[in-house]
Amino acid sequence: MKKLQEIADDYRRVKNYVYTRYGGIGSLSKLYPGYTVQNEMTNSGLRAKLAMPSVYFYRAVFDALGDIKSQWARTKSKLLKLIARNENLNAQEKHYLRFLLKANNAFDAVLNQKPIELPQEMQDKYEELAVEIDLEKLHRYLNRQVRKYHVRMMHTDKADGFYITEKAYRYGESQNGCESNFHTKRHGIYIATKENRKRVFIPLTDENAYTKQLYIRLLPESNGIEIHIPIAIKTKTHWDYTNEIGLSVGILCMLSTHEGNVYGAQFGALHQEWVEYMSMAAGTYRREKENNAGRKKYLARKAKLDAKIESYVNQEINRMIQTEKPKIIYLPKLPANSSAGHNRKINYSVGIWRKGLIRERLQQKCLEHSVQLVEVFGKGISSECSVCGAEGRYSGDVFRCSICGYQADKKVNAARNAIKRGQEKADH
Structure with missing residues (x-):
């Protein structure tokens, strides 16, 4: 304690x-x-x-x-x-x-x-x-x-607890033995202390294990602690959110709807700035590694760029939900990053495309606003004509179908296919 x-x-x-x-x-x-x-x-x-x-x-x-x-x-x-x-x-x-x-x-x-x-x-x-x-x-x-x-300077005299991140604790078992070599395993939590590489074990009264930030409240009078777990966010229900929309996720334009609306048009520029810095920093570190190059400036700059992108992603997803008022969003299942090495330049920029961040934030915002997010089969979704279903081609950002003559932005075509596949699946 x-x-x-x-x-x-x-x-x-x-x-x-x-x-x-x-x-x-x-x-x-x-x-x-x-x-x-x-x-x-x-x-x-x-x-x-x-x-x-x-x-x-x-x-x-x-x-x-x-x-x-x-x-x-x-x-x-x-x-x-x-x-x-x-x-x-x-x-x-x-x-x-x-x-x-x-x-x-x-x-x-x-x-x-x-x-x-x-x-x-x-x-x-x-x-x-x-x-x-x-x-x-x-x-x-x-x-x-x-x-x-405005309240004057804040101050606290309370020292009855602290927040703890995942890096500062782990769950495990401790063994308490006696002279008869009889051992009893107890489930508990190991919490980092001020001593380097030293953790204190605290037995717990339940078998729960979490992988999130916790609040440790100290109870010195009983020589115990309370672990406070953050609960899921409160959700909002909007009576006027009745639309079904198809979405397509891109590197340049972050989100495109089946009706042609675009959200996150500056995402490509922000992502490119991030990619160029990561590439440059990696090269500099390799060259200067033997000179014990530090990573302090790199980590600070990377953190700023990460925050800039994350803030923009949140802002545009919020704007999309407020504008489109969706009840259901149909989204193509995003492919895993390619491991191909034949074109290293393309593989690097596309391979570190932060689609995982977009998907994670979209899931979170849909949860907050009681919007159903449905993932649909994504194979061939960009090359299939959303009008007649034939295989088409796209040049640059424009999709063209040689069978029915339909042409549109390839992301809009993909979003149209997403809502089409999602609704067909729901009907069956």
């Missing part, structure tokens, strides 16, 4: 350090996605000072960041309600203030008295909204409300 209490106490110290350093308005720009904070905390020396394993240190950092983000979300929600009820503001002023609250960069700039600089598309929208309104008056109003309603 003493070893676990040491971890819980250090976990509390790290959280309070993050609250103090990043809880104010000056750190707003660092909160999303949080890797700037992670890098700064790595260089702070706090982990070395506490002699804290990385699996606990970084979990405490992101736990505290989550609290700070939630605090800002509550503040923004409160301000949105106040703005809506404020009779001294006209419709255009309210619209402008709502824009500031929803655009993180703009919100940060106003609170920190900086020029508002946004991506070009949003900058144009901002300048459009800023016409014929008193910007200084509205900015002062927003600052006053934040000072009034």
Whole structure:
């Protein structure tokens, strides 16, 4: 118990350090996605000072960041309600203030008295909204409300538990013997401690085993612990989600529907940026390996690119579901990565295509919105004509059928075949 209490106490110290350093308005720009904070905390020396394993240190950092983000979300929600009820503001002023609250960069700039600089598309929208309104008056109003309603610096004195990732524990059995050599096996969990390569065994009262993040709550009065397991997310049911759609997944355009709608048009560019960096980094590492080349910068850059892609995938899947309002989605079963080596350049870029991420996030979003996701047989789905069923050909992105003359984008044709195969299967 003493070893676990040491971890819980250090976990509390790290959280309070993050609250103090990043809880104010000056750190707003660092909160999303949080890797700037992670890098700064790595260089702070706090982990070395506490002699804290990385699996606990970084979990405490992101736990505290989550609290700070939630605090800002509550503040923004409160301000949105106040703005809506404020009779001294006209419709255009309210619209402008709502824009500031929803655009993180703009919100940060106003609170920190900086020029508002946004991506070009949003900058144009901002300048459009800023016409014929008193910007200084509205900015002062927003600052006053934040000072009034935003809770001051967070702090916690509780050291009664901590989050633990998969890397910091494993399930197993321990043997307790006696002089008669009679051994009793007990099921339990091995939890990493502050000592290098040392884990403490804790017997459990059930045979459950999990492979996810857990929360360990300490019960020192009974010399025991409670393991809190995250439950499945709450699902939403939408009465107006009644459509059946076919989807096709691609490398350039992430998702295409059977009606020709495209979601994730920039996925190809983001993926190519990721591929080129991975290829370049691998080559550099091979050349410099003998010089003990470190991987710190590589891992930090890769984490940023991963976060960028994952954020974009989530955004576009959300947009697709909100726009299409599907009850059922038919998706071709995605093939496994090729192991062929005859064209190494193509095999590398296609082989590391992150279709697994797209499928995983699509499954998650369908679960959240009570949408049924049906996988259909994918063989030949791009080359089969969705009108007459004959074998066709495609040149570039265009599919052509020589039998019936049908032609369309090859991804749209594949999506049409997906819904066709799915509905035929359901009828049988």
